[in-house]
Amino acid sequence: MADLYVPMLNESYDFEWNGEMPAGEIVRQSLELIERKEEVSFEEKNYYLYALDLERVMDPEQSLISQGILPGEPFVLI
Structure with a gap:
């Protein structure tokens, strides 16, 4: 479990990431989930x-x- 704070939304999200994945892919997948959840x-x-x-x-x-x-x-997320 990892906590991701997204300053532009002033929100934190809990994620379970595969630690073997490249960090860039984790960012891409996390952004997609946040966009859907927050409708942004x-x-x-x-x-x-x-x-x-x-x-x-x-x-x-x-x-x-x-x-x-x-x-x-x-x-x-920066």
Whole structure:
């Protein structure tokens, strides 16, 4: 389980992500789910995951596991 804060909506969402997937794919899938749930459309599609505890942006080409992410890590969509 991961907590994702989306500043432009001022909302947090709980996700269960596959830690083996590239971070960029996780962002894409998460945006699609949020757009459907909130009935909004994100004009910009170039977002990144920022890991709060690690204080760094996730490389979109690498999996979360390979970047040292542990279950429950809080993220901000930037």
